[in-house]
């Protein structure tokens with residue numbers, strides 16, 4: 001029953017159950033949006049129809065990672081993997097596979113460039129190179145059933161911590177494991193725990209940061225949706241180790257499914273006596289609260305997050321004092337990211353030595369990444385630290401779609417940078433990524449191809465940080481605004497070489513003088529694109545040219561009359577959509593753009609269904 | 617969501633000042649904006665200055681002081697959606713609804729918003745309408761989405 005490369009358990013889920021087959025249907029946000037609940041209902045109906053209820057069990061799991069191929073379904077024990085299932089496929093699937101024992105090839109996954117379907121999940125490149133530790137239960141359990149978590153050794157670590165270990169031993173175990181924060185900065189978690197444990201205070205708090213502000217990443221959502229108890233158990237262990245009796249999970253309001261699963265999990269843990277008074281019959285008590293974020297990126301920063309939990313404006317304050325000294329309501333408070341917490345139970349269970357044996361010298365364990373953008377296999381993956389970017393992109397990600405050329409991989413979100421082709425053999429660890437000008441960040445990786453304009457990307461991130469700057473300190477507030485203005489000027493073809501010099505100088509000032517991490521890292525996307533893609537900036541400035549054709553002001557839109565007439569039959573869509581009424585033509589005939597009237601909005605290019613319009 | 621009174625929401629949180637944001641979130645979800653009298657009631661019940669209620673209500677993106685449309689259409693502008701053409705989708709919606717992002721149609725049917733990532737980046741570009749999520753949205757698909765919420 002083991003899925004390859006997840007951690008083996010001592011007890012196996014469903015071990016005593018008589019089911020001949022388990023059908024694991026992904027019920028993560030991505031697959032749900034692709035109708036997985038309907039698929040699950042259809043399965044239930046069909047199974048009932050054939051009287052298979054006693055033989056076949058259906059389990060709704062959290063995100064399986066391969067969201068782009070959803071809705072997903074995995075049939076155990078043979079690990080047969082089905083992708084992009086539709087409700088209408090279900091009768092045939094049940095009949096052929098579940099009744100006659102003949103897996104159905106046409107519903108299996110076929111790699112983009114391959115021709116044959118791959119039946120087994122662990123043979124699929126996307127899964128084969130992963131190592132699941134934080135995500136050890138993903139796709140294997142129903143996250144809304146605590147028994148399934150317990151069935152996979154869940155809550156044995158807290159039992160061990162409470163009965164066999166002293167708080168100091170727990171903290172030492174985390175120190176020895178080498179675990180570093182997964183929320184961005186990579187601070188050694190054990191050291192932070194030691195600082196908090198040391199504080200002499202009758203009240204201490206711990207916080208789980210599930211604000212996940214990086215636009216383009218979904219590691220934390222996925223962990224909570226697929227295995228909420230791992231986070232709760234991690235927090236319990238931390239609370240006992242540091243002497244805290246109350247915890248808060250601060251979660252984005254944009255994640256309704258994760259929020260709901262968290263509530264269900266907490267309720268069940270309370271019922272089982274794993275949260276509340278006298279946990280597992282000991283004198284350790286712990287209360288868990290959930291606080292919803294209200295949509296401000298800066299609230300992911302720890303001091304702003306604390307203010308927001310207290311019901312105040314989510315603005316950062318200068319540190320020191322650090323939250324471990326003075327946090328929530330002035331009390332010592334330890335904050336860790338979702339993924340950091342999810343690693344804790346298995347470290348206590350397996351021991352620091354085991355954890356420290358995975359990864360590199362300075363970066364231990366694994367890291368969860370969301371791999372998105374211009375890549376064949378988009379999704380969520382967990383890999384050992386030290387793997388190269390190239391392996392992530394080509395072995396797991398399956399390369400760039402449509403035969404396009406790779407240009408850059410962006411990591412670390414708005415605080416990170418873009419890494420070019422010649423650096424792809426870098427090992428993924430905290431130090432190497434920083435040296436390349438980017439950062440590990442929380443785990444977002446966005447792949448960009450030749451159709452992505454790097455000046456536009458820099459501008460995109462500055463739009464984001466400008467909008468998200470809380471405005472408290474001037475360098476960040478004014479600096480991001482000014483940098484955004486200059487970048488806009490360049491993308492519109494009005495930039496000068498002097499602008500470039502000002503941009504670089506500004507970037508340094510904002511980096512050095514801003515109050516919090518938002519401002520201090522906001523220039524990174526500009527700095528790295530200037531470092532690796534300066535030629536693109538120069539092309540925009542000197543030749544008024546955007547090679548990727550993204551910066552519309554620099555484009556000239558042309559309709560190819562013959563294609564328009566023969567393929568499109570002069571459909572007229574572009575004429576109707578053009579806001580400047582720059583296009584003329586009649587149905588059935590070739591259309592033309594009046595370049596004098598054209599406002600270069602690019603709409604015609606986007607809406608033409610026949611590729612009759614090109615950009616020069 | 618069922619309609620709850622402002623008083624009911626405040627009571628649910630025991631009139632605790634630390635629950636200000638949660639209270640405002642529930643009112644926003646319920647009434648699709650934060651009416652002036654609701655903010656006043658919250659400030660009085662929580663015994664906080666009205667100015668504090670207003671500063672929180674204007675700081676966070678989740679809140680709006682003017683009524684939102686029955687269908688709140690949010691177009692993801694996260695990084696993954698940006699490189700996969702989210703902006704073009706937004707512009708198409710702006711044209712089709714004749715409003716700009718951040719605005720609501722006069723008949724209070726639709727609001728159009730930008731959102732920074734809904735965590736479905738693998739399915740970019742993404743659009744949400746109230747609680748429904750649409751993935752890998754193509755310009756051609758925009759009409760279909762609007763149709764679904766068209767006639768009430």
Ligand SMILES: Cc1cc2nc3c(=O)[nH]c(=O)nc-3n(C[C@H](O)[C@H](O)[C@H](O)COP(=O)(O)O)c2cc1C
Pocket residue numbers: 180181182183184185186187189209210211212213214297298299300301302303335336337338340442516517518
């Ligand atoms: C602007 C800004 C946004 C941040 N957003 C997040 C976030 O969304 N999630 C997170 O875990 N940490 C975020 N952080 C980092 C936190 O401040 C903090 O370092 C982290 O939660 C500590 O947990 P860790 O040590 O387990 O990583 C952010 C920091 C800054 C400066």
Ligand code: SF4
Pocket residue numbers: 559563564565567568569570571572573574575591607608609610611612613
């Ligand atoms: S949309 Fe394309 S095919 Fe149709 S009229 Fe315009 S250019 Fe011609």
Ligand code: SF4
Pocket residue numbers: 557577578579580581582583593597598599600601602603604605
């Ligand atoms: S680019 Fe815009 S303004 Fe120019 S012809 Fe096309 S639709 Fe009209």
Ligand code: FES
Pocket residue numbers: 026027028029030031032062063064065066067068070072
């Ligand atoms: S939501 Fe199903 S694989 Fe991610």
Ligand code: FES
Pocket residue numbers: 215216217692693694695696697698732733734735736737738740741742
């Ligand atoms: S970037 Fe659009 S859903 Fe994340």
